[in-house]
Amino acid sequence: MKKVTMADVAKLANVSKSTVSQYLNKRYEYMSEETRKRIAQAIEELGYQPNVIARSLKQKTTATIGVIVFNMLHMLTTQVLHAIEEECQKREFQVIVCNSGDDPEKERKYIDMLLAKQVDGLIVFPTGKNEDVYHRLVAERFPIVFVDRMVPGVEADSVLLDNFGAAEMAVDYLAAHGYDRIAIVTPPLVAHNVPRMERLQGFRMAMEKRGLKVDDRSVIAAEAAELPGELQKRFAAPERPNALFAINDLTLMGILRFVKETGIRVPDELGLISIDDVPFADIYTPMLTTIAQPTFAMGKKAAERVFEQMDQERTRKPRVFRFSPTLVERTSIR
Amino acid sequence: MKKVTMADVAKLANVSKSTVSQYLNKRYEYMSEETRKRIAQAIEELGYQPNVIARSLKQKTTATIGVIVFNMLHMLTTQVLHAIEEECQKREFQVIVCNSGDDPEKERKYIDMLLAKQVDGLIVFPTGKNEDVYHRLVAERFPIVFVDRMVPGVEADSVLLDNFGAAEMAVDYLAAHGYDRIAIVTPPLVAHNVPRMERLQGFRMAMEKRGLKVDDRSVIAAEAAELPGELQKRFAAPERPNALFAINDLTLMGILRFVKETGIRVPDELGLISIDDVPFADIYTPMLTTIAQPTFAMGKKAAERVFEQMDQERTRKPRVFRFSPTLVERTSIR
DNA sequence: TTGTACGCGTTATCAG
DNA sequence: CTGATAACGCGTACAA
Numbered sequence: 001m002k003k004v005t006m007a008d009v010a011k012l013a014n015v016s017k018s019t020v021s022q023y024l025n026k027r028y029e030y031m032s033e034e035t036r037k038r039i040a041q042a043i044e045e046l047g048y049q050p051n052v053i054a055r056s057l058k059q060k061t062t063a064t065i066g067v068i069v070f071n072m073l074h075m076l077t078t079q080v081l082h083a084i085e086e087e088c089q090k091r092e093f094q095v096i097v098c099n100s101g102d103d104p105e106k107e108r109k110y111i112d113m114l115l116a117k118q119v120d121g122l123i124v125f126p127t128g129k130n131e132d133v134y135h136r137l138v139a140e141r142f143p144i145v146f147v148d149r150m151v152p153g154v155e156a157d158s159v160l161l162d163n164f165g166a167a168e169m170a171v172d173y174l175a176a177h178g179y180d181r182i183a184i185v186t187p188p189l190v191a192h193n194v195p196r197m198e199r200l201q202g203f204r205m206a207m208e209k210r211g212l213k214v215d216d217r218s219v220i221a222a223e224a225a226e227l228p229g230e231l232q233k234r235f236a237a238p239e240r241p242n243a244l245f246a247i248n249d250l251t252l253m254g255i256l257r258f259v260k261e262t263g264i265r266v267p268d269e270l271g272l273i274s275i276d277d278v279p280f281a282d283i284y285t286p287m288l289t290t291i292a293q294p295t296f297a298m299g300k301k302a303a304e305r306v307f308e309q310m311d312q313e314r315t316r317k318p319r320v321f322r323f324s325p326t327l328v329e330r331t332s333i334r
Numbered sequence: 335m336k337k338v339t340m341a342d343v344a345k346l347a348n349v350s351k352s353t354v355s356q357y358l359n360k361r362y363e364y365m366s367e368e369t370r371k372r373i374a375q376a377i378e379e380l381g382y383q384p385n386v387i388a389r390s391l392k393q394k395t396t397a398t399i400g401v402i403v404f405n406m407l408h409m410l411t412t413q414v415l416h417a418i419e420e421e422c423q424k425r426e427f428q429v430i431v432c433n434s435g436d437d438p439e440k441e442r443k444y445i446d447m448l449l450a451k452q453v454d455g456l457i458v459f460p461t462g463k464n465e466d467v468y469h470r471l472v473a474e475r476f477p478i479v480f481v482d483r484m485v486p487g488v489e490a491d492s493v494l495l496d497n498f499g500a501a502e503m504a505v506d507y508l509a510a511h512g513y514d515r516i517a518i519v520t521p522p523l524v525a526h527n528v529p530r531m532e533r534l535q536g537f538r539m540a541m542e543k544r545g546l547k548v549d550d551r552s553v554i555a556a557e558a559a560e561l562p563g564e565l566q567k568r569f570a571a572p573e574r575p576n577a578l579f580a581i582n583d584l585t586l587m588g589i590l591r592f593v594k595e596t597g598i599r600v601p602d603e604l605g606l607i608s609i610d611d612v613p614f615a616d617i618y619t620p621m622l623t624t625i626a627q628p629t630f631a632m633g634k635k636a637a638e639r640v641f642e643q644m645d646q647e648r649t650r651k652p653r654v655f656r657f658s659p660t661l662v663e664r665t666s667i668r
Numbered sequence: 669t670t671g672t673a674c675g676c677g678t679t680a681t682c683a684g
Numbered sequence: 685c686t687g688a689t690a691a692c693g694c695g696t697a698c699a700a
Contacts, residue, residue: 005677016687021679031685052450053396054677056387057692064430064451072416082406085433089440094447096398097431099419106423113428116386117398256617280614283590339693350671355695364669388693391676 004046013042024050056118064094065121065306066114070102075249076276076295077125080147083299084123091307093120104129111137121306126151128192138318143309147302149194150320157309158320159302161275161293163195166325167202169291170245170273175210177333179243179271182212183234185220185227185255186247199247199275217241227254228261235262243333246274252288272332275325287330294323338380347376358384390452398428399455399640400448404436409583410610410629411459414481417633418457425641427454438463445471455640460485462526472652477643481636483528484654491643492654493636495609495627497529500659501536503625504579504607509544511667513577513605516546517568519554519561519589520581533581533609551575561588562595569596577667580608586622606666609659621664628657 006024010017015035022031023039042048056062067084069077081097088095096114100107104127111133114122121143126134134154137144150158167184174182184203189196200219207214217239222230231254234240246252252274264270266286277292301321309316340358344351349369356365357373376382390396401418403411415431422429430448434441438461445467448456455477460468468488471478484492501518508516518537523530534553541548551573556564565588568574580586586608598604600620611626635655643650 007677017678018680018687018689019685022686025679035686049446049450051391051452051677052447053387053391053452054692055679057385057391057677057694058679060692062387072419073412078407078412081431082433085406085431089433092447094430094432094451096428097415097419098428099416099423112383113426116383117428118385118387253613253617256614260617260619278614279587280590280612280618283587283594283618284614285594285619341693351694352672352696353670356670359695366669369670385693388676389695391678391693392695394676 004048005051006048008046009039009042009048012046013038015039060118061120062118063092064096064117064119065123065303066096066098066110066117066119067123068098068100068107068110068114069125070100070107070127071125072097072099075278076148076293079295080125080299080302083296084303087300087303087307100125100127102127108133115142121145121310123147123302123306125149128194141309143306145302145305145309147298152194155318157305157318159298159305160320160322161195161298162322162324163198164202164205165322166275166291166293167199167245168206169325169327170275171203171206171210171212173289173327174243174245174271174273174333175212177271179333180212181239181241182207182243182245182271183218183220183241184245184247185231185251187251188221188223189219196247203245220244222254224250224254227251228258231255231258232262235264242269243271243273246272249274249276249278252276252278256284267332267334271334277328281328282330284332286332288332289330290328291325292328293325298323338382339385340382342380343373343376343382346380347372349373394452395454396452397426398430398451398453399457399637400430400432400444400451400453401457402432402434402441402444402448403459404434404441404461405459406431406433409612410482410627413629414459414633414636417630418637421634421637421641434459434461436461442467449476454644455479457481457636457640459483462528475643477640479636479639479643481632486528489652491639491652493632493639494654494656495529495632496656496658497532498536498539499656500609500625500627501533501579502540503659503661504609505537505540505544505546507623507661508577508579508605508607508667509546511605513667514546515573515575516541516577516579516605517552517554517575518579518581519565519585521555521585522557523553523555530581537579554578556588558584558588561585562592565589565592566596569598576603577605577607580606583608583610583612586610586612590618601666601668605668611662615662616664620666622666623664624662625659626662627659632657 006017006020010020020039071077085095098110107127108130123145125148126146128151134151138156145157147159150160186196204214220230220234244255246255259266266272273289275291277290281288281290340351340354344354354373405411419429432444441461442464457479459482460480462485468485472490479491481493484494520530538548554564554568578589580589593600600606607623609625611624615622615624
């Protein structure tokens, strides 16, 4: 049933495979009106569909890119993916999506599989732990771009948030609104997680610049599940913070849970700001002031860059694209 | 650089291509320990990666399935996709994700592209408007399963929520808790959107069974953006509802926006229940009572079914899998 | 146990 | 303008 091939079309149209191939590739110029029609009709009649696999084998290109993310359920991922897909759609490219679950082993395996499948490019939200693979890819000039996180030492295009700026923005806004005991809330800090560290650095610098002291108690780091408990502890101690800066939506959730449990009043007792513009931000009471990432633009840029790398042979120096966050003023800050 | 092929390995190992092929396909049995080692080493040395495309051409199978969704940003989609990906991972399959944006044209185009790419199966959140294509696929016994929505008249595996039961569950729960003027809130009703219609039917039946009257004013249908306005109107009129049943998360958002604007007190003035378990359900005040879809199980089942269809030649009669929703009791109902 | 030769469906080259 | 014929990289009878 699906076995109708170019040869069949050729036979029916009384031409050779080559001619049919020409036709399919729109090289009509050297073709009589007549044969053209015959071929068109034969194709129609047989319901012929070209076999892309065969074409790929010959042309060494698959019109496919691979995307490896570390958490499919994360909203950032979803939105960036969406933008990537949209950009690929324009080019008639398709996207293979893989979820590494932030496991370097899986990531490596996926990269291998995707390469074996001859994808034309790769967009990776990297675990950061497979430097050797990344290096090899870059050395081979294989089109690749990192998103959200970068890998220090690997010279590849990277599409990132201006994490430093985002943290600074948070502190400045909080400080400008009269909060002086600000704590940053984050998942556990691990060195290879660049955005996390950058946000922390940005926080530290901004605090110092503002003359606000930052000590152990200014940074609250915990796994999402433990966060409410951790916060309880911190708020039981003296000099409790009067403002919290959540590094991402997940920690925000933890904070909100804590707030709900204890009944602390936001924004009067506690100012709240976070990175990532959660969908319920303006439905919550109070409405949540956030620092939004331009997820769509980031996804789009990532896709554009792979394509550019594919198109140009020459060795363009890899670039790091820093995207500016947007402050969305709402009412979780007085 | 990436041009190292089986022939190269064969040459270096001093064997023929076939032997290398044997090796790669783990047919070690007919191979001396010695040659095996030589091949292994040659592969290592050259960094050889088999070319899956060539293999696919020969074997007519690509270890790839296509998934076409109508809204990548919807949470249901994300979660189902996640489950699908996970299931594919076990089988070493990969997933090409396409977003139709609920546009039948795009859907059709994507199906064609995926078939041309020789995917081994298809999972579709169908727009419902391409019956001819669906029929052709089913007639050809091409592995396909529908998710979330089904297409009446097309005999294919479908993985769906028990929409009827979900609506009934909502009404029963509301009624049991003393609410008697219940309205259903939904996006515009269009006949080909099966879940929407099923939920409406379930609502109607359940209401009648309970002896609750349902008239024009019991169903509030509007585009997400217009919803708050529509609700305003409805609540200005006499006999305003004292409970709302949101058909999905999007309409829930509209309701919440309306509630926030008008200051209506939930659950005292207004009971609230909705299908889809939004992530902020237990963070919101009051905590939102919801009817959760088993998204993960649904995605898993969908993947399992494509695989089963692929595995068995014989014509199994297509089945419709109805998944039961789960009531998550919280406090938006008194 | 290993090698030869052919086929998978297209595209590219180069005569005709 | 059209048609042989040779790749593309791999799998596999069949032969040795």
